[in-house]
Amino acid sequence: MSVMDVTNETAAEPDRFLLNTWASIYQTFGEDDLITFFFGTIIVTSAAFYGTNGFFMILDLAKMPKFLYKYKIQSDKQVEMRKLRKALRQAAINQILVSLPAFVAWYYIAKWRGCSCGYDVPSGWEIVRDLVVILAVEEIGFYYTHRMWHHPIFYQKIHKLHHEWTAPIGIVAVYLHPLEYFVSGVMVALAGPIIMGSHMLTSWIWLFAGVIATTVHHSGYSFPGPLRHTTEFHDFHHLKYNYCYGVFGILDYIHGTDTLYRKSTKDKRKSL
Ligand SMILES: [Zn+2]
Numbered sequence: 001m002s003v004m005d006v007t008n009e010t011a012a013e014p015d016r017f018l019l020n021t022w023a024s025i026y027q028t029f030g031e032d033d034l035i036t037f038f039f040g041t042i043i044v045t046s047a048a049f050y051g052t053n054g055f056f057m058i059l060d061l062a063k064m065p066k067f068l069y070k071y072k073i074q075s076d077k078q079v080e081m082r083k084l085r086k087a088l089r090q091a092a093i094n095q096i097l098v099s100l101p102a103f104v105a106w107y108y109i110a111k112w113r114g115c116s117c118g119y120d121v122p123s124g125w126e127i128v129r130d131l132v133v134i135l136a137v138e139e140i141g142f143y144y145t146h147r148m149w150h151h152p153i154f155y156q157k158i159h160k161l162h163h164e165w166t167a168p169i170g171i172v173a174v175y176l177h178p179l180e181y182f183v184s185g186v187m188v189a190l191a192g193p194i195i196m197g198s199h200m201l202t203s204w205i206w207l208f209a210g211v212i213a214t215t216v217h218h219s220g221y222s223f224p225g226p227l228r229h230t231t232e233f234h235d236f237h238h239l240k241y242n243y244c245y246g247v248f249g250i251l252d253y254i255h256g257t258d259t260l261y262r263k264s265t266k267d268k269r270k271s272l
């Protein structure tokens with residue numbers, strides 16, 4: 001079936017661009033759902049992860065370009081090569097041993113839930129609606145599982161690894177014990193699309209943006225823009241451990257786990 005045939009048969013005018021784009025992607029994967037799920041998701045998440053981390057790695061190690069390096073939050077801390085090698089090794093272990101089997105499992109769960117990756121692409125409005133719920137699920141899922149890892153039962157054996165970095169860099173986003181990577185990373189990220197029965201197009205938009213966002217949150221750079229607050233928020237968590245567990249700060253505000261962060265930002269504003 002050609003892209004034009006598909007477009008003429010099913011497209012509503014406003015969604016023509018999305019349908020055309022998706023049709024060419026889907027046909028590249030031979031219109032095979034499992035191949036689209038598995039290889040497509042690997043490509044989307046790897047492009048986001050290695051693209052963003054490659055950029056930050058150059059910035060961290062070469063400290064260039066200067067006009068971007070000046071946004072480093074804890075600029076007095078240097079990246080230790082021994083720690084960096086260990087983080088890269090753990091990232092590869094998690095991606096190969098956890099992500100790959102999880103993507104296959106996701107395919108079967110998503111199919112059971114009725115998630116499509118065919119020509120029935122969602123409208124722009126449906127994508128936005130799904131993303132709002134996905135972000136809410138991320139905040140709730142990440143906040144409570146992250147607090148759980150800080151409980152003494154789990155902290156030493158599981159979450160302490162992630163906190164070896166008090167001044168994190170991008171790669172630390174996946175420098176996690178495999179169990180934590182699976183629960184707080186993979187499961188929480190995929191829960192939203194499964195709950196919403198999202199089309200694969202929506203899931204990929206979320207995963208691409210989500211991987212970039214979590215890398216920026218750990219990057220240690222507070223660039224002006226929409227991720228500034230959430231980056232400073234998570235950097236503060238690595239600095240002080242028992243504050244700022246969530247992504248957006250909404251549940252930290254409700255539970256009062258952001259008090260020290262709010263005090264420090266207020267003090268910083270006063271001293272300017
Ligand atoms: Zn972290």
Ligand SMILES: [Zn+2]
Nearest residue numbers: 146150159237
């Ligand atoms: Zn933590």
